Amino acid sequence: MAAISSDNHGLRLVVRYAVLTLIAAIFIFPLVFMVMSSFKPDLQLLRDTSSFRAFLPVGDLSLDNYRDAFTRAPVATFVFNSVLVTGLTVLLSLLFCSLAAFSFVFLNWTGRSVLLSVILATLIVPFETIAIPLLLLVSKLPWIGLDGFQIGWLNSYRVQIIPWIADGLTIFLFVQYFKDLPKELIEASRVEGASWWQIYRKVVMPLSGPVLATAAILKFLVMYNQYLWPLIVVQQESYRPVMVGLQYFFQLDTAWGEIMAYLTVITVPVLAFYLVLQRAFIASIASTGVKG
Amino acid sequence: MATVKLRGIRKSYGPVEVIKGVDIDINDGEFVVFVGPSGCGKSTLLRMIAGLEDITRGTLEIDGKRVNDLEPSKRGIAMVFQTYAIFPHMSVRENVAFGLTINGVGKAEKEAKVAEAARILQMEHLLDRRPSALSGGQRQRVAIGRAIVRDPKVFLFDEPLSNLDAALRMDMRMEIGKLHQDLGASMIYVTHDQVEAMTLADRIVVLKDGQVMQAGAPMDLYHEPANLFVAGFLGAPSMNFMDVRVSEVTESNVTVSNGALDPVAVPRKGRDFTPGQQATLGVRPQYLSPAETGRGMLHGRVALTERLGSETVLDITLKDGSKLIAALGEDRILAPGTEVNLNFDPGQAHVFPEQR
Ligand SMILES: Nc1ncnc2c1ncn2[C@@H]1O[C@H](COP(=O)(O)OP(=O)(O)OP(=O)(O)O)[C@@H](O)[C@H]1O
Numbered sequence: 065m066a067a068i069s070s071d072n073h074g075l076r077l078v079v080r081y082a083v084l085t086l087i088a089a090i091f092i093f094p095l096v097f098m099v100m101s102s103f104k105p106d107l108q109l110l111r112d113t114s115s116f117r118a119f120l121p122v123g124d125l126s127l128d129n130y131r132d133a134f135t136r137a138p139v140a141t142f143v144f145n146s147v148l149v150t151g152l153t154v155l156l157s158l159l160f161c162s163l164a165a166f167s168f169v170f171l172n173w174t175g176r177s178v179l180l181s182v183i184l185a186t187l188i189v190p191f192e193t194i195a196i197p198l199l200l201l202v203s204k205l206p207w208i209g210l211d212g213f214q215i216g217w218l219n220s221y222r223v224q225i226i227p228w229i230a231d232g233l234t235i236f237l238f239v240q241y242f243k244d245l246p247k248e249l250i251e252a253s254r255v256e257g258a259s260w261w262q263i264y265r266k267v268v269m270p271l272s273g274p275v276l277a278t279a280a281i282l283k284f285l286v287m288y289n290q291y292l293w294p295l296i297v298v299q300q301e302s303y304r305p306v307m308v309g310l311q312y313f314f315q316l317d318t319a320w321g322e323i324m325a326y327l328t329v330i331t332v333p334v335l336a337f338y339l340v341l342q343r344a345f346i347a348s349i350a351s352t353g354v355k356g
Numbered sequence: 357m358a359t360v361k362l363r364g365i366r367k368s369y370g371p372v373e374v375i376k377g378v379d380i381d382i383n384d385g386e387f388v389v390f391v392g393p394s395g396c397g398k399s400t401l402l403r404m405i406a407g408l409e410d411i412t413r414g415t416l417e418i419d420g421k422r423v424n425d426l427e428p429s430k431r432g433i434a435m436v437f438q439t440y441a442i443f444p445h446m447s448v449r450e451n452v453a454f455g456l457t458i459n460g461v462g463k464a465e466k467e468a469k470v471a472e473a474a475r476i477l478q479m480e481h482l483l484d485r486r487p488s489a490l491s492g493g494q495r496q497r498v499a500i501g502r503a504i505v506r507d508p509k510v511f512l513f514d515e516p517l518s519n520l521d522a523a524l525r526m527d528m529r530m531e532i533g534k535l536h537q538d539l540g541a542s543m544i545y546v547t548h549d550q551v552e553a554m555t556l557a558d559r560i561v562v563l564k565d566g567q568v569m570q571a572g573a574p575m576d577l578y579h580e581p582a583n584l585f586v587a588g589f590l591g592a593p594s595m596n597f598m599d600v601r602v603s604e605v606t607e608s609n610v611t612v613s614n615g616a617l618d619p620v621a622v623p624r625k626g627r628d629f630t631p632g633q634q635a636t637l638g639v640r641p642q643y644l645s646p647a648e649t650g651r652g653m654l655h656g657r658v659a660l661t662e663r664l665g666s667e668t669v670l671d672i673t674l675k676d677g678s679k680l681i682a683a684l685g686e687d688r689i690l691a692p693g694t695e696v697n698l699n700f701d702p703g704q705a706h707v708f709p710e711q712r
């Protein structure tokens with residue numbers, strides 16, 4: 065009996081791992097293909113796609129593609145721009161959206177449920193429909209910077225950051241999370257004399273690790289993959305982000321090897337971000353586990 | 357230490373009124389317990405005193421000062437919640453010191469106060485732990501410690517023991533009683549456990565549907581319940597009620613009877629009756645005993661005998677079909693079906709004009 069059931073158990077484990085491995089493989093193969101191809105000359109790269117060699121580091125391998133990619137386009141500038149814009153937007157978005165959600169959930173003011181519904185309604189509006197009105201708006205907005213007063217936000221970092229800070233989805237994530245926090249924790253803080261800001265800083269935020277991580281990942285992906293918006297608001301090369309930069313490689317002759325090298329380079333920040341966040345994510349769950 | 361005065365306190369959620377005009381005076385250093393069935397408004401009342409709910413109408417005074425519109429933290433109160441409400445991301449020490457840290461109290465004073473609270477609650481060894489590494493009773497201790505360091509005029513407790521198991525509940529109950537003796541602060545304590553109410557309170561306030569049914573010392577409420585609700589609510593096993601008919605009313609007594617009860621004159625206690633009306637007679641199970649001689653006053657048959665060690669509980673079906681419980685002080689077995697005649701001291705019985 066025991067032997068049979070443990071055999072059964074073992075078999076099930078094998079099947080489970082096989083399925084998981086397969087799924088992991090489906091996700092990882094394109095990445096492997098990308099990295100491997102980035103080391104191969106175009107001719108070999110295209111020839112290899114017809115066989116399993118596409119996923120293997122075989123044949124004539126070199127860093128030529130990387131050298132060529134960096135000469136064809138200001139890759140470092142693009143990566144810097146994207147990392148800067150994405151990083152700042154993620155941070156500001158976490159701050160402002162969590163503050164908004166805090167107010168919606170914990171503060172008592174008239175009209176807050178109506179306003180929250182309006183914000184949630186924006187979730188179903190695709191960006192394409194507001195892109196042009198938003199373009200007209202930002203082209204007329206004033207700004208006071210280091211170089212004085214000016215009209216119009218085009219060709220800048222701010223035009224890539226500010227419109228993306230607040231969004232319905234992030235606010236919604238925080239609202240849902242805050243609603244599930246034990247109400248008594250907030251009440252106890254109030255009795256103890258904490259101001260709303262202190263409650264936000266010292267009680268709510270330290271308990272919000274999981275939702276901060278989730279919101280950060282989603283925002284990061286949206287921002288790092290920005291294409292349409294920077295395409296229409298940034299003409300100046302020095303402000304361009306990575307996705308728009310990809311265009312440089314689809315000119316007269318498409319250089320596949322260089323494209324793969326470029327893609328490999330711009331994937332590095334994404335992986336780094338995931339690794340850092342995964343650690344923080346697990347740590348925050350472990351330390352805040354509100355157990356009953 | 358302070359007095360708390362509630363005058364005509366009302367609370368409505370939209371069109372629904374849940375507290376319907378409550379007047380209570382709590383003396384300096386008094387331990388007052390609010391009891392009542394679930395949903396009667398105990399927590400709401402306590403939270404209004406704490407300042408966590410707005411007061412719809414009426415006046416609340418703490419220490420002689422109107423506090424209706426004061427922030428919770430300005431009222432001189434501390435509150436202990438049913439769910440403890442301790443911060444999971446802070447150590448016990450940080451939890452206990454939370455209010456002091458928030459209010460910028462100096463390090464030395466803070467440490468002294470935390471140490472003092474830890475000593476009172478015997479939790480010095482827990483100070484550096486996280487709440488997740490504490491038992492339920494220890495967590496509640498932390499919550500009480502957090503209240504103590506604030507040095508409040510009034511402690512508010514909302515069912516602080518209801519998440520603990522029976523044995524621990526008894527320990528903590530004693531500790532809270534001792535804490536009250538040591539600190540001498542005014543305390544308001546909400547529970548629906550009448551044992552907690554009876555053991556802890558200087559004064560019990562019985563609530564029902566947002567109204568005070570009776571307020572007074574535990575034994576006064578036990579012996580002189582003002583109405584049917586209070587009579588039935590306090591005491592375990594709860595008071596027996598019998599539907600009776602009034603046959604005679606005198607200056608001090610009222611004579612009642614029914615199919616199983618011979619006519620008996622019971623103190624009227626100023627209540628008004630008219631001969632011929634239906635009324636309710638209440639007798640506590642402890643005051644019933646089988647008649648050794650004579651024919652007794654109540655007649656029925658034993659349905660079940662339960663021996664609890666310290667007492668024996670008889671389930672009796674009376675001649676008119678109604679049920680009755682008698683608690684006998686001694687070990688006594690009466691076989692089911694045995695005919696019993698019971699006696700009671702009319703002076704310990706209560707008659708209410710209301711019907712059940
Ligand atoms: N926010 C609210 N909105 C509407 N009704 C409420 C609200 N809070 C409480 N009530 C109602 O007020 C009444 C009293 O509630 P309360 O929590 O004070 O009862 P309680 O006596 O503490 O009961 P329990 O013993 O179950 O804790 C209940 O009928 C409840 O449904």
Ligand SMILES: [Mg+2]
Pocket residue numbers: 398399400515
């Ligand atoms: Mg309650």
